[in-house]
Amino acid sequence: MTVGQLLRRWRQTRRLSQLELAIQAEVSTRHLSFVETGRAAPSREMVLHLAEHLDVPLRDRNELLLAAGYAPAYPAEALDSPRLTAVRAAIRQILAGHEPYPAVVVDRAWRLVDANSSVAVLTEGVAPELLAPPMNVLRVTLHPDGMAPRVANLPEWRAHLLERLRRQLVTGDTELAALYEELRGYPGGQAGPPSPGDFAVPLRLRLRERELAFFSTTATFGTPLDVTVAELAIESFFPADDETRKFLQSL
Incomplete structure (x- = not known):
């Protein structure tokens, strides 16, 4: 074009x-x-x-x-390059500071870049092949051999994630389009109306004999001038009720 x-x-x-x-x-x-x-x-x-x-x-x-016939203006350094040492340090500081609550860092295609140790609470019981690099966070969440069987409100959480991915498709990225079609093919049911009292779509996850509830926030680097840095997102999960908070703090 x-x-x-x-x-x-x-x-x-x-x-x-x-x-x-x-x-x-x-x-x-x-x-x-x-x-x-x-x-x-x-x-x-x-x-x-x-x-x-x-x-x-x-x-x-x-x-x-x-x-237009011009050279690219924005570099795309590998995250492990010396130029991005400060970025890696900031990521580790954010992830460590968020303990004991889970947090992950993903790239534009939702591939896992880094995570803190509390993410193990989310991925317990996930098939090992889904956790092998390059691990895709959305695939792990919605795959029948991933977290999906333990997500108590799978239709709502699935609809939330698919909508976020759909909004990314405006870039015309074929990799994201293929991922979207793959995830749409997973079973999950139809989302119902929001639960009364919820201020955001929660992730309700069954863990052994209890049900944990989380809401999430997404952070990006401000005013990035590098493609790799611009495409990083830090997804942080917070307890949505006292029971979840007390359980995570007890680990």
């Missing part, structure tokens, strides 16, 4: 008209139209400027630049 076609796709994905984007980016509607149709070649600065206003992920901004 040309850079103009890619920009138009992102504009339509963000549900913006040419006029709305032109006003936000402070460019003329005529010039934006010419860029999208290929009648004008955008500068490197214009590509990045429009990508910023369209909230395009860094990986896809590099794709826009390449389509």
